[in-house]
Amino acid sequence: MTISVIIPTYNRCAQLTSLVDAVENQNHKEFELVLLNDGSSDNTRETLDRLAKKSTLNVKVIHSQNLGRSKARNLAVSKSSGELLVFFDDDVRPNPDAVYEHLSIHQQHDSPVIAGGPYYYDNSKxxxxxxTFRKYMEDQWYSKDSTSSQSDSLRINGGNFSITREAFDKIGGFDSRLTDKEDFKLAYDAFHYHNIPTFSAPKTWVYHDDFRNLVDYIARGRESRIEEQKLRSLDPSIADFDPNRFQIEAPKSLKFRLAKRIFRSTPILQLVEKALDIRIVPQKIAFKLYDICITVNVQYLK
Structure with a gap:
């Protein structure tokens, strides 16, 4: 099975060298690398051209106008040739066996599947x-079992998953109406309309080099939640599949209303993070405060 590793990028030229290095250090090297510059305004064009020129891999660089995540990925797929499509984001570093493990999952199944791998964090960074809290929180999303298993939640990381070209084309690719959550909709459409299941692929793990602060994390989370509501309008059946996921009305309790009043203030959030960075507060209490900040700002939009 031939492989295309597809990486769209936007304004992250500083991270591209470490990413491409990690891809070049894959133990399984029989793949083409498709790098798509999604209309970046930094030095991404020059960086990609330089990296491609010195790479020992079969590299294809595409420069396009800014299309957004869904359209950019679809364009990269249309320019690729592999039978298996492996997607990485521009802020990850795949482990040396990631591509091989993606291939292995698909070779184990006679019918099409989606294989989704975990994001981990490099403590040294x-x-x-x-x-530290984010690592603690996100590590709980993944099973400790290293074997692959079918995912009932259909949640995949768009920056670390794989699908055969045949299945991708059958589904219709990423929904170009979405600027976020396109990965979940792809997995949902695959399963509910084409009987293509999603499997966890723990051994395909990548380091996620995203170390934004609390305020930026919340801003990004709210953008994602807003787009999630758009998902429901595009296909109401998605809300029936996972009702809790689409609940944005905050609890009416006095305690929650008070928390919302306090922790929806950007200066307060900045103060919380600055205070907790001193690390005088016990970690358990610090983590609880971070959890409250995220819950009142991201989980509940109203």
Whole structure:
């Protein structure tokens, strides 16, 4: 099975060298690497051209106008040739066996599947206590079992998953109406309309080099939640599949209303993070405060 590793990128030229290095260090090297510059305004064009020129891999660089995540990925797929499509984001570093393990999952199944791998964090790059909390929080999303299993939640990381070209084309690719959550909709459409299941692929793990602060994390989370509501309008059946996921009305309790009043203030959030960075507060309490901040701002939009 031939492989295309597809990486769209936007304004992250500083991270591209470490990403491409990680891809070049794959133990399984029989693949083409498709790098798509999604209309970046930094030095991404020059960086990609330089990296491609010196690479020992079969590299294809595409420069396009800014299309957004869904359209950019679809364009990259249309320019690729592999029978298996492996998607990485521009802020990850795949482990040396990631591509091989993606291939292995598909070779184990006679019918099409989606294989989704986990994001982990490189502790050596942590800059504050919020990074530590985020690792703690996100590690709980993944099973400790290293074997692959079918995912009932259909949640995949768009920056680390794979699908055969045949299945991708059958589904219709990423929904170009979405600027976020296009990965979940792809998995949902695959399963509910084409009987293509999603499998966890723990051994395909990548390091996720995203170390934004609390305020930026919340802003990004709210953008994602807003787009999630758009998902429901595009296909109401999605809300029936996972009702809790689409609940945005906050609890009416006095305690929650008070928390919302306090922690929806950007200066307060900045103060919380600065105070917790001193690490005088016990970690359990610090993590609880971070959890409250995220819940009142991201989980509940109203």
């Amino acid at each position: 942590f800059t504050n206590s919020f990074n």
